[in-house]
Every structure is written in structure tokens, then in C-alpha cells.
Amino acid sequence: MSASARIQETGEAALRVTGTTGDRESDWRLVHMIARAVSVPGVPGVHSAIPTYESVLIEFDPMITSAAAMTAIVSVVLSEVDPSQPLTENPREFIVPVLYGGEGGPDLADVARTTGLDEEAVIEAHLAPTYVIRCLGAPGGSPMLDGPALPVPVPRLKSPRTHVPQGAVSLAGRQATITPAPAPGGWSLIGRTPYTVLDLAAEPLVPYAPGDVLRFRRIDEAEFDALRGMRLEATKEEAK
Amino acid sequence: MSPHLTITLAGRAAVTDLGRFRGPAFGLPVNGALDQYSARVANILVANDEAAPLIEAVAFDTAFVPSVDVLIAVTGAPVALTVDGCERPMWEPVSVCAGQTVALSSMTGGMRAYVAVHGSFAVPGLLGSCAPDTVIGFGSFLTDGGQVALNAQTAAPINPYFGISLFNFGVDRPFFGDVAYIDVTDGPDVDEFAGTSRRLFDAPYRVTPRSNHIGLRLTGSLPERVRSDEMISRGVPVGAVEVPPGDELLVLHRGRGVTAGYPVLAVVTSTSLDTLGQARPGTAVVFRRVTAEHAARDARAWRERLDALRDRVATVYSCIGAEHIVPVRSSGCLQGA
Numbered sequence: 413m414s415a416s417a418r419i420q421e422t423g424e425a426a427l428r429v430t431g432t433t434g435d436r437e438s439d440w441r442l443v444h445m446i447a448r449a450v451s452v453p454g455v456p457g458v459h460s461a462i463p464t465y466e467s468v469l470i471e472f473d474p475m476i477t478s479a480a481a482m483t484a485i486v487s488v489v490l491s492e493v494d495p496s497q498p499l500t501e502n503p504r505e506f507i508v509p510v511l512y513g514g515e516g517g518p519d520l521a522d523v524a525r526t527t528g529l530d531e532e533a534v535i536e537a538h539l540a541p542t543y544v545i546r547c548l549g550a551p552g553g554s555p556m557l558d559g560p561a562l563p564v565p566v567p568r569l570k571s572p573r574t575h576v577p578q579g580a581v582s583l584a585g586r587q588a589t590i591t592p593a594p595a596p597g598g599w600s601l602i603g604r605t606p607y608t609v610l611d612l613a614a615e616p617l618v619p620y621a622p623g624d625v626l627r628f629r630r631i632d633e634a635e636f637d638a639l640r641g642m643r644l645e646a647t648k649e650e651a652k
Numbered sequence: 653m654s655p656h657l658t659i660t661l662a663g664r665a666a667v668t669d670l671g672r673f674r675g676p677a678f679g680l681p682v683n684g685a686l687d688q689y690s691a692r693v694a695n696i697l698v699a700n701d702e703a704a705p706l707i708e709a710v711a712f713d714t715a716f717v718p719s720v721d722v723l724i725a726v727t728g729a730p731v732a733l734t735v736d737g738c739e740r741p742m743w744e745p746v747s748v749c750a751g752q753t754v755a756l757s758s759m760t761g762g763m764r765a766y767v768a769v770h771g772s773f774a775v776p777g778l779l780g781s782c783a784p785d786t787v788i789g790f791g792s793f794l795t796d797g798g799q800v801a802l803n804a805q806t807a808a809p810i811n812p813y814f815g816i817s818l819f820n821f822g823v824d825r826p827f828f829g830d831v832a833y834i835d836v837t838d839g840p841d842v843d844e845f846a847g848t849s850r851r852l853f854d855a856p857y858r859v860t861p862r863s864n865h866i867g868l869r870l871t872g873s874l875p876e877r878v879r880s881d882e883m884i885s886r887g888v889p890v891g892a893v894e895v896p897p898g899d900e901l902l903v904l905h906r907g908r909g910v911t912a913g914y915p916v917l918a919v920v921t922s923t924s925l926d927t928l929g930q931a932r933p934g935t936a937v938v939f940r941r942v943t944a945e946h947a948a949r950d951a952r953a954w955r956e957r958l959d960a961l962r963d964r965v966a967t968v969y970s971c972i973g974a975e976h977i978v979p980v981r982s983s984g985c986l987q988g989a
Contacts (some may be wrong), residue, residue, distance in 0.1 A: 423919030462887030469887025550909030
């Protein structure tokens with residue numbers, strides 16, 4: 413498959429590269445492949461690459477390189493990568509226990525009402541998929557997931573919360589995530605995991621990477637208390 | 653006891669550096685000094701690496717007492733700098749003896765002053781940077797009565813005589829007035845605002861108190877997005893100008909979340925980001941549209957001024973027989989490994 417993309421200057425210190433392969437999955441793989449290719453020591457001046465779903469923001473030091481030089485590098489990368497190839501040969505699997513509703517999931521009832529389902533059906537929908545981790549988001553490396561199959565997108569809260577606790581399990585639009593670090597947020601909270609996700613003493617700071625897979629598992633309050641503070645780890649290293 | 657500063661008045665200050673450049677790949681904002689030029693100059697004046705940890709003092713008075721003789725430099729927003737009550741110049745190296753009180757007070761413009769100490773600070777790092785991250789709760793914030801460790805190799809000061817400054821480097825100082833002229837380039841999503849993007853340049857905006865290191869909120873005539881479909885999250889650069897729901901313009905700064913779902917109308921140039929890092933609530937902001945080439949040229953000119961200053965500092969230190977203070981060569985690269 414040919415790798416085609418649109419390259420846009422984004423100030424004098426960044427490029428936005430958007431996949432234009434015509435296929436959403438290929439665009440996602442492509443922008444992560446570009447991010448990896450430019451985040452190596454052989455490419456001078458790159459501060460960071462932030463790949464998400466269909467685009468990657470490449471930030472660079474305009475003292476060391478330039479938009480023109482970075483565009484040339486991205487063009488070379490585009491000629492070399494194949495976005496039909498899997499992003500990760502051996503995706504790891506993470507299982508995230510969730511206590512749904514109650515104090516940790518105050519928006520579960522609202523999500524049920526907006527989507528025309530009952531709460532149990534929302535939970536079932538959330539438990540059903542094996543999610544692919546699409547990218548890492550703010551705050552602190554949230555695993556960004558394609559949301560569960562609900563009849564309609566979940567609207568963002570009209571008034572965002574000033575404090576969303578660590579471990580919150582949430583939905584917005586057609587997306588889902590868990591929150592590694594407390595932060596303000598406008599997503600709907602449907603549950604909470606007792607696990608700790610972010611480890612400032614570790615590198616990488618979060619145990620997963622884009623391309624890994626994640627499942628949710630329903631737990632009760634007793635199990636939540638028993639698991640509280642445990643670290644999220646890969647449950648299996650999948651052999652090819 | 654190992655060398656340190658004892659903080660006698662913390663104000664609102666923390667040890668920071670030029671930023672966590674490896675953070676965004678992990679979903680962490682870059683953070684670091686909001687006025688990068690002033691921070692770099694402070695470190696250059698005391699012969700440190702430009703990216704060495706230094707103190708960023710925000711708005712409030714700050715004071716400390718070093719346990720050893722130190723060479724310091726204070727830059728950024730204009731403050732009254734005193735050593736044991738005697739006034740000392742900003743933007744020049746200043747000798748301080750062990751036990752003397754260094755005070756920064758009465759900030760008369762701008763928002764952020766920087767204090768570099770030759771040899772720098774020994775503070776914890778995360779992904780290669782000590783820059784505070786308020787979202788994940790990381791950072792070395794100054795506390796009243798607390799201590800900040802200095803690296804042990806801190807050299808003795810060059811000029812221990814009261815009231816005498818040997819130095820006159822004549823550093824170019826940034827602007828800290830009531831009107832900030834902010835250069836922007838067109839953002840990648842400027843077309844989504846159709847003709848209304850021109851409003852950005854029609855009349856001044858004003859910085860509101862709801863502004864911080866994450867972003868500045870400005871009141872004024874708002875461009876309107878023509879399309880209304882929800883955008884999928886994508887990486888946003890530091891300096892992104894956005895129009896979120898509500899009645900304020902948002903300009904993201906170094907503490908910004910790395911992804912967002914709003915279209916990017918314009919991007920503030922790196923040199924103008926320093927100016928915004930010093931903009932107080934109430935400051936008028938006049939946006940000027942420039943090309944990316946113009947912005948890159950400005951950034952290069954800024955780099956050349958810093959390189960020239962480093963060379964002058966090295967010459968002066970060697971001329972006065974202070975060869976033991978060896979300026980760290982400029983790598984010109986913030987990225988480290």
C-alpha cells in the first residue's frame with residue numbers, strides 16, 4: 413500500500429502530518445510509523461513526535477533544523493514505510509479491573525439515559541471489545557481507545573470537572589480511556605479502576621504503548637479494595 | 653553539610669529548566685521556563701549549560717541564603733535584586749558570599765524572574781528534566797525554610813567586594829511593558845474560520861487572570877469556526893491559538909496538554925512565546941501575522957545573540973583570571989540524549 417500524507421507547517425517549530433491513505437486504520441498505523449521513524453538519534457533537532465489517530469505532530473528545534481528539512485525527512489519516511497503492515501508484531505495485553513457506577517462512576521446513569529440504554533447495557537457494551545491502544549493522551553499517558561459500540565456518541569460534559577481522580581474510566585464521543593493522573597476533564601465517568609497506571613520512577617512512565625491491546629473486567633467493591641494501588645502490568649506477551 | 657540554598661521567602665517559585673522534551677511522546681507537556689530567553693541568559697551569565705536547572709520565581713518576592721559562596725545571575729521580569737540589602741544589577745553575574753541574603757522583590761513588570769547559580773542545582777529529574785509538572789504532581793517547589801541542594805562543584809565567586817560590579821555585558825533585555833506584540837503564523841486549521849480569522853489582527857486582546865503556564869486566556873473579538881463537527885484528538889503545539897466554547901481566546905503555553913480536539917487557528921512564534929510568558933493579567937496583546945520563514949529567522953537571530961553572549965562571557969572570565977569558571981560549550985540543542 414502506498415503511504416500518502418498531507419504535511420502542514422504548524423508554526424516555525426512543528427509539522428502536522430495527516431494520513432491520507434483513504435483508510436482509517438492505515439492512517440493510524442502510518443502516523444505512528446512516522447513518529448517512530450523521526451524519533452531516532454539519526455534525525456537531528458526533533459524534540460518529540462505526538463502521534464494520535466490520523467495525524468502526528470512533529471516538534472523540532474528551528475535552530476537545528478527547519479520545516480523544509482523536516483518535510484524532506486518525512487517524505488523519505490513516507491516512501492519507505494508500509495502502512496498495511498501491523499504497527500506491533502507482538503501486542504501485549506492489559507486487563508483493567510473496573511468498579512462500575514457508584515462514587516467512581518457518577519455519570520453512568522447519564523450515559524445510559526443519553527444513549528437510550530440501561531446501565532447494565534452500557535457496562536456490557538464497555539466490557540465487550542478488545543480495545544487497541546490508539547495513542548497516549550493527556551494527562552500523563554492516558555491510553556486512548558476507540559469507544560464501545562453505543563447507539564450514539566457520548567457528549568462531553570457541559571461543565572468540565574475541575575478534578576477527575578486517578579483511575580477514572582471514562583467515555584466521550586466515540587472514544588474511551590482511563591485516567592492515569594488526577595486532572596480536570598469533560599469526559600463522562602462510568603467507573604474506576606483500583607490499579608495504578610502511571611509510575612514516575614519507571615521508564616516508560618506507563619506500561620503500554622500504542623498498538624497494545626486492553627480489556628476491561630468487572631469487579632465488585634471487595635475486589636476493588638483488595639486490588640487498590642496494584643500496578644497495571646501486561647497479562648501476557650503474545651507470541652507471534 | 654553539602655552546599656545548598658536556604659529559602660527564607662519562597663513566594664511562588666520552583667526549580668525548572670528548558671523543559672521536558674521527551675515528555676510529549678508520553679503524553680506529558682514539555683513545561684519548563686516560560687521565558688526561555690531570560691532563562692538561557694541567566695545560565696549563560698554564570699557559565700552554566702543553558703539547559704541547567706534554575707529558579708523561576710513567579711510574581712511574588714523570593715529570598716534565599718546560600719551556604720557557600722556562589723556566583724548568581726538574575727534575569728527576566730524586572731525586580732529589585734539585593735544582596736544583604738545592597739542593590740545589585742539584574743542581567744549581570746553577581747557574587748554572593750555564604751550567609752548573605754539574596755532577595756528579589758517589587759516586580760514592576762512581567763511575571764517571571766530567573767535565578768541561575770554557577771554549578772546549578774541538584775534536584776530530581778523526570779525523563780531528563782526537573783521542570784515541574786503540576787498535573788502529575790512532579791517538581792521541586794521552593795518552600796519557606798526549605799533547602800535546595802547545589803551541586804558540590806560550585807566555584808567560588810569572582811568578585812566578593814561589596815557594591816562593585818565587574819561585569820557589564822549589556823544583554824538585550826526583553827520587553828515587559830503594557831502592550832505585548834505577539835507574532836503568529838497561520839495555523840493548519842485557519843481555513844475552518846473562513847474570513848473571521850482576520851479578527852485576530854483587528855484590535856488588541858487583553859490577558860485575563862484565568863491565565864497560567866498551561867495557557868493564556870484573552871478577551872477580545874473572537875474568530876468563529878465555520879465547521880461544527882467534533883474533531884478527533886490530535887497533537888497541538890505550544891503556542892497554538894484556539895477558540896474553545898465560551899467567550900475567550902486560548903493561547904496554549906508550555907504546560908499545555910499535548911493533545912486536544914480544537915482547531916488550531918494560529919501558532920505563536922517561539923520568540924513571542926517568551927513575551928507571552930511575561931504577560932500579566934490586563935496586558936494588551938496585539939497579534940501580528942508573519943510567515944514561518946520570518947519566524948524562523950527571528951529564532952535564529954535570537955540564537956546568535958545567545959551564542960555571542962556566551963563568547964563574551966567566556967572572554968571576560970578568562971581575562972579576569974577566573975579560568976576555573978569554564979563556560980559550558982553551547983550545544984545549541986535542548987534535546988539532550
